[in-house]
Amino acid sequence: MTEDADDETLMIRYAQGEAEAFAILYERHRRGLYRFCLRMAPDRGRAEEVFQDAWLNLVHSRARYRVESRFVTFLYQIARNRMIDVLRKDGRTAFSLDDDVGEGLAATLESPSSEQPHRMLERKRDAERMVEALESLPLAQREAFLLHEEGELTLEEIATLTGVGRETVKSRVRYALTRLRTALREEADV
Numbered sequence: 001m002t003e004d005a006d007d008e009t010l011m012i013r014y015a016q017g018e019a020e021a022f023a024i025l026y027e028r029h030r031r032g033l034y035r036f037c038l039r040m041a042p043d044r045g046r047a048e049e050v051f052q053d054a055w056l057n058l059v060h061s062r063a064r065y066r067v068e069s070r071f072v073t074f075l076y077q078i079a080r081n082r083m084i085d086v087l088r089k090d091g092r093t094a095f096s097l098d099d100d101v102g103e104g105l106a107a108t109l110e111s112p113s114s115e116q117p118h119r120m121l122e123r124k125r126d127a128e129r130m131v132e133a134l135e136s137l138p139l140a141q142r143e144a145f146l147l148h149e150e151g152e153l154t155l156e157e158i159a160t161l162t163g164v165g166r167e168t169v170k171s172r173v174r175y176a177l178t179r180l181r182t183a184l185r186e187e188a189d190v
Helices: 007-015 019-040 044-060 071-089 101-108 117-136 139-149 155-162 166-189
Strands: none
Touching: 007 019, 007 071, 019 044, 019 071, 019 139, 044 071, 071 139, 071 155, 117 139, 117 166, 139 155, 139 166, 155 166
16 A cells, blocks of 8 residues: 555655655665765765765654655755755865775676676676766766656756756756767777
């Protein structure tokens, strides 16, 4: 019953005291939100801090939750705001990725234990190339791409979240995809 409910209904149920609803929301969105934080934060420690703070903020704000947009937009707005706070506090003006993010991304690409070692190594290299390509994107493009891919937000939701027009978001996602494809193709040709 509850597992089939949409996110907004689950959040309302959680606000009314149904702990199981929170558990379902967390399970549905923890991986995507964590990957978003990991790929946007200056280091793994900050990513984990933002990830935990986003969920804690959600817990604390549950009584004030109103269905004004999709739940996922609400959740990613919390994480994005916290990420901006962390970066400002650190005096940073741009996001970067630390060296061990590639290992974390590679770990998210689950493979059967029976897979041959050379295939596992190839997958890890692909993940590392993807992280490098993401890191090379301008901040606005990276953010739009990750919100779209990890958060599964629509262009309209990203526009609302970031305060720019839908066409700007569409361009950012398109340019990010083009740059990523180009970077990955160039790496494969080397």
